[in-house]
Amino acid sequence: MGVSGWRYRSWRGDFYPSGLPQRRELEYVAERLTSVEINGSFYSLQRPASYQRWRASVPGGFVFAVKGSRYITHMLRLRGVRTAMANFFASGVLALGPALGPILWQLPEREAFDQPVWEEFLAGLPRYTSAALALAREHDERLDGRAWLEIDQDRPLRYAVEPRSPSYADPAFTRLLRDQGIALALADSAGRWPQFDAVTSDLVYVRLHGSRELYHSGYTPDELDAWAARIRDWVTGAGDGVPRDVCVYFDNDARGHAPHDAVALANRLGR
Structure with missing residues (x-):
């Protein structure tokens, strides 16, 4: 249970107590939630020192979801x-070690489903950190002198995809994700983008952008109750008998609702 990003001016003096040093904001989040989504990795390649600092700010068991590069x-x-993917993994993602959670690929609305493109893309994703490390060693000159090229142990990697074009309602896309064990993100976006409900892997990845006003509206107690019920069903395997891991991130941060909603939902789930 978490939020998408944690460094927002509007949270200061509201969710964050007045006077809390900015360097301790992630630590404050991690005392109340179990995960955050790293947004900066979507916009640019981060540095290994940043990933190391973030990992050092959270307790054991805390999970970082990492947004894949929008360049890709x-x-x-x-x-x-391939080279862009090598740069992404060499930038420090692997420095998160056991705190590295799923990697999210968020797609632009204009990008329609193209099955051959997706087959090739998914086939190229490393499924273990050892394979990601091997790929990272193919980084180009932009990462010379700043690449992170080590892992503490080999771990599986998990991925989620958030499409925003209606064309992804194609059953062929759902089958492809199921075959590859990739999660299809369920995004609540006040109707701005399609909401895909298919469960395609042992991971359910939920992004809550706002139910009534994109990025701006908070979730009502009844809405949070409904989400809590859905999450319990996924976790327990109600319906199909398959228990699943669930990652939920609130992205309705424009008016500071995200952290409050995340804590409220976490309390409903006893987390």
């Missing part, structure tokens, strides 16, 4: 991405 999803449009 929005600019290259998933095509010819």
Whole structure:
């Protein structure tokens, strides 16, 4: 249970107590929630020192979801991405060690489903940190002298995909994700983008952008109760008998609702 990002001015003096040093904001979040989504990795390659600092700020068992680079999803449009993927993994993602959770690929609304492109992209994703390390060693000159090229042990990697084009309602996409064990993100976006409800792996990845006003509206107690019920069903395997891990991130941060909603939902679930 967590939030998408944690460094927001509007949270200071509201969710964050007045006077809390900025360097301790992540620590404050981690005392109340179990996960955060790293947003900066979407916009640019971060540095190993940042990932190391974030990991050192949270307790054991805390999980970071990492947003994949928009250079890969929005600019290259998933095509010819091997070097860009190597740079992404060399930038310090692997420094999170046991705190590294799922990696999210958020797609632009204009990007329609293209099955051959997706087959090639998914086939190129490393499924273990050892494979990600091998790929990271192929980084280009931009990462010379600043690459993180080590792991403490080999761990599986998990991925989620958040499409925003209606074309992804194609059953072929759902089958492809199921075959590859990739989560199809369930995004609540006040109707701005499609909400895909299919469960395609042993991970359920939920992004709550706002139910009534994108990024701006908070969730009502009844809405939080409903989400808590759905999460319990996924965790216990109600329906199909398959228990699943669930990651939920509130992204309705424009008016500071996200952390309060996340804590309220976590309390409903006893977390």
